[in-house]
Amino acid sequence: MIKELTKKDILLENLNQLDFSSEPHFAKDLRAEAKNALDQLEFPTSKTENWKYTRIGKIINKTYSIQSKISTSQLSISNYLIPELDANIAVLLNGFYREDLSSIEKQEGLKISSLKNAIAQENGFIKNHLGGIAKAESEIFIALNTMSFTDGVYIDLDKNIVGKKPVHIINIITDNNIVANTRTIVKAHDNSAVKIIESFVNLQGEESFTNSVSEFFLNPNSQVEYNKIQNKEGESYQVSTEQVYQRKDSNFTINTITLDGTLVRNNLNIEVNAEGCETNLNGIYLGKNKNHIDNHTVVNHLKPNCNSNEVYKGILDDNSVGVFNGKVFVRPDAQKTNAFQQNNNILLTDDAVINSKPELEIYADDVKCSHGSTTGQLDDEAIFYLQARGISKRSAVNLMISAFIKDALSSISIEPLKNYIDSKIDERFGS
Amino acid sequence: MLSIKNLHAKIDDKEILKGINLEIKAGEVHAIMGPNGSGKSTLSAVLAGREEYEVTEGTVNFLEKDLLDMNPEDRAREGVFLAFQYPIEIPGVSNINFLKTAINETRAYHGKETITAKDFLALVKEKSALVELDAKLASRSVNEGFSGGEKKRNEIFQMAMLEPKLSILDETDSGLDIDALRIVAKGVNTLKSSENATIVITHYQRLLDYIVPDFVHVLYNGRIVKTGGKELALELEEKGYDWIKEEINN
Ligand SMILES: Nc1ncnc2c1ncn2[C@@H]1O[C@H](COP(=O)(O)OP(=O)(O)OP(=O)(O)O)[C@@H](O)[C@H]1O
Ligand SMILES: [Mg+2]
Secondary structure, three states, rough: OOOOOOOOHHHHHHHHHOOOOOOHHHHHHHHHHHHHHHEEEEEEEOOHHHOOOOHHOOOOOOOEOOOOOOOOOOOOOOOOOOOOOOHHHHEEEEEEOOHHHHHOEEEEEEEEEEHHHHHOOOOHHHHHHOOOOOOOOOHHHHHHHHHOOEEEEEEEOOOOOOOOOOOOEEEEEEEEEEEEEEEEEEEEEEOOEEEEEEEEEOOOOOOEEEEEEEEEOOOOEEEEEEEEEEEEEEOOOEEEEEEEEEEOOOEEEEEEEEEEOEEEEEEEEEEOOOOOEEEEEEEEEEEEOOEEEEEEEEEEEOOOOOEEEEEEEEEEEOOEEEEEEEEEOOOHHHHHHHHEEEEEEEEEEEEEEEEEEEEEEEOOOEEEEEEEEEOOOOHHHHHHHHHHHOOHHHHHHHHHHHHHHHHHHHOOOOOHHHHHHHHHHHHHHHH | OEEEEEEEEEEEEEEEEEEEEEEEEEHHHHHHHHOOOHHHHHHHHHHHHHEEEEEEEEEEEEEHHHHHHOOHHHHOOOOOOOEEOOOOOOOEEEHHHHHHHHHHHHHHOOOOOOOOHHHHHHHHHHHHHHOOHHHHHHHHEEEEOHHHHHHHHHHHHHHHHHHEEEEEEOOOOOOOOOOHHHHHHHHHHHHOOOEEEEEEEOOOOOHHOOOOEEEEEEEEEEEEEEOOOOOHHHHHHHHHOOOHHHHHHH
């Protein structure tokens, strides 16, 4: 009997070229389990509830090549740095950590390293926690990643350690038609704090697909800020999953900034499993041409006395499509939860589309929760008012857009990053 | 300075301006009065370049240039300023930042370099003092949460910052208390010179006690039907518009 190859088979066959035979047992087991999970999982279709508005045909109907070994190709990363930012730089090139292109300042109690190396060294935390919250059996893209991630970044903070500089992970694709699976894992021990930026960029890299998974473990009273900047130009595809686990009095902030991308899907899942936690999940997305940008977020409040704030703002131009689905669960134990969620969109053309679905499920009675969603156009009268003062129409639009998205950027605490994003917005809409 | 000839304008196929003629020279103050709905705000919007209104006939020359041929921002950069009857709120856009952008774009248009931060701050300080606008208001979002009177004062503050050649004040007096009225009038008078001109649209003689017009025009049903000196305003205040309507209908 001849078995017809499915899209999944083709992709798997491709990924099977990757050789993980030298990895320690725990990693091999993890990958094998992921492979088993993959057998049970199918790519989402229009009937899959969580993927209703996002067709992934563009991603899976292609044959990709993969870079199976680390390369030594030289590359100047200066274009991808954030001006005025003094940071520890970790470079992932086509899925591989490039020590030679990275620059990490040694700090006692802070580890920033290649995940592959940490696995090879059988690092205790990695051994026990990799895949602990991003579970292969829960999602096909997590399974794919777990089975085949080539490398990634491991950030580990000891007790009471505050990262002196932000960590900037530059995740670059430089080849056309390749698939890269990268993985980030962050452990913040008690009372520690770190700020991270991960920018997804490309140099050429047309029609390439990045499938990234990040796991964040926040110990009591730790603080993690993760800023994800998607700025891949041209035809590019990305699925990202962040899985977050918060313990007592911890503070997690994520800013998801999607500046470009043909098909981008962000899956964010936050488990708030202790009291006194603070969670900020904000995002902006700027769609143009035929971009399709989908943000799916879940905040699961399991314990009392926690706050979560979520603001996502979208500007959709041309024929672009935005999807926002934000779920907030307030479980029966989670009394005194304050959960706020908001999604606002501006459509710049008649052809731009947004599917916005904020969802709140509350099973506790003493909580303060609100959610809302708006979609509109830029106010012509306001634009005229600004023009009537001598401001060009383009600048007026830019001022209005910057004003509109401002509060979705308010939890970025790294000033040079804020300026960088402002400059990207100016480039896009300003004169 | 401004020469309007046989100006016709319509919106949604409804003709609103039906042949306006008006000549304004530098140094002059013109008051335009007229019943509600006669077309006063439409005239100012057409002069400022609001696209919703379609000019079907006529010409407008401003400082020897065809005003109708310019986009709104270039009209402003050439020196036309409209103080809106209903200033709009623009949440999130800071009053000060947008004025800085406006000043710098206007300077660039005239081939001048950008204003320094220091000069700009000094200008803000001077002009907000002139119209007694609270510094806090000056730096807030454009008109957001301003009271009616504060919005009007903010219009005059912007006018003072931009130093236009032709200012059109569309009912800037309405909603102002007596003190605010005096302050606004003081602002306008301080900025007045032999180089610039002002059009004051108002329903009340009161403002004209402070800003004394050289001419008073009555706009009725899309046309200027009567022009006189400042005493015409007094007469209108006393008698209303019926006698003018009658004059026209006979
Ligand atoms: N956008 C519009 N759509 C339809 N009709 C309009 C529009 N703008 C103005 N008009 C009409 O044009 C006429 C003139 O309006 P305009 O605002 O110019 O009057 P005005 O003289 O300024 O009145 P007021 O003294 O009440 O301010 C009115 O009948 C008004 O309803
Ligand atoms: Mg009016």
